[in-house]
Amino acid sequence: AQTVTQSQPEMSVQEAETVTLSCTYDTSESDYYLFWYKQPPSRQMILVIRQEAYKQQNATENRFSVNFQKAAKSFSLKISDSQLGDAAMYFCAYRAGANSKLTFGKGITLSVRP
């Protein structure tokens, strides 16, 4: 069975600084997708970034980028120039290629210090 592990329950970052959130996963599939979702206090899950396993290039979306290490089954999220609005819970999620089911990690609570 696929598992997603986020070992850090909480992290804190100074505004304008950079922070990296860690995620590891376990799968025997070769075709899969990885995601980072943000859940602010409103509870609305927002897709931050997506990575296809077959792509070697790391995905980037403005201030958000990933470090995808396929052999190590690691998928970390880097947030640059952190803003107060980045404070939220962040979930790493996995989906096998032909399957719609998302498997989530336990999440990490990110706080941003002004």
Added chain:
Amino acid sequence: KAGVTQTPRYLIKTRGQQVTLSCSPISGHRSVSWYQQTPGQGLQFLFEYFSETQRNKGNFPGRFSGRQFSNSRSEMNVSTLELGDSALYLCASSPGAGAPREQFFGPGTRLTVL
């Protein structure tokens, strides 16, 4: 395009009762997935419906059921409610076919069982 909508946003029920939650996907999306979020278990996949058929199912008891209508709207039903069913229930929609089939989440329904 309007986002995913869920009704009601909040519900309070007592043990033994049943409840029906509703989800309207993004226009044109044919797949609807349901997730349960609790502090203890995190985010867990309930089931997915595509073109009125259940395409995937998580590990939940038979008290949890769902259906999808021809307009892609979906309902989820929980019978004989237990205290442990108190959770945030999230619905997510996606086009349903073709990669990467990103899922877009609704605001959730907060169910409290007394």
